[in-house]
Amino acid sequence: MPTKTNPLKLNSLQLRALTIMQAYAETPNAAPEGDSGEVTINMPPPHGDHFHVGHAVVMLKDATGLVNEGVWAALQRKGLIRPLMFPTVCTLTALGLAYDTGLGGAILHRAHH
Numbered sequence: 063m064p065t066k067t068n069p070l071k072l073n074s075l076q077l078r079a080l081t082i083m084q085a086y087a088e089t090p091n092a093a094p095e096g097d098s099g100e101v102t103i104n105m106p107p108p109h110g111d112h113f114h115v116g117h118a119v120v121m122l123k124d125a126t127g128l129v130n131e132g133v134w135a136a137l138q139r140k141g142l143i144r145p146l147m148f149p150t151v152c153t154l155t156a157l158g159l160a161y162d163t164g165l166g167g168a169i170l171h172r173a174h175h
Contacts, residue, residue, distance in 0.1 A: 067164065070140045079127030079134075080142060081163040082120055085170055087154050089116040099156035102146065118170040125169075 072080065086092060086103040093102045105128065112119050127133040129149045137143045142158030145151075 065162070067162075070142075070161070072136070072140070072163070075127035075130060075133050076136055077163045077165055078124050078169055079130070080137060080158065080161060081165040081169060082115060082125055082128060083143065083152065083154055084159060084161075084163070085115040085118060085120075085166070087159055095153060099159065100144075100153050101159060102151065102153045104151045105149075107150075115170065118172050120169055120171070 068077070083103060083105075086105055087101040089103075091104060094100070095102060106113065108122055108125070111123075112121050113125070114120075131148060134143065134145050134148055134152070137158070138145055141155055142161060143155065144153040146153060
């Protein structure tokens with residue numbers, strides 16, 4: 063039986079924020095938390111109408127959930143993150159890292175060369 067899409071019923075703001083957080087977790091600036099499978103991330107401020115996540119670019123219009131306390135609270139309540147310093151630092155849980163948002167290709171823009 064196929065895995066259910068979006069089993070935690072995250073809304074679009076929550077899905078986009080989690081997608082960006084997951085991308086930050088794959089950068090060299092992320093800090094793995096021992097053997098727990100968790101990763102702490104520190105997201106830099108945007109510049110202009112976009113910001114960089116590793117080798118990808120994210121438009122600010124796709125990242126509004128990153129500065130929304132309600133989004134962070136919902137992701138925390140669902141066990142996907144542990145906020146440390148809103149809106150820049152959080153720990154993604156193993157569940158948060160593994161959650162398939164299905165949005166990476168839509169909001170993480172990468173160069174094609």
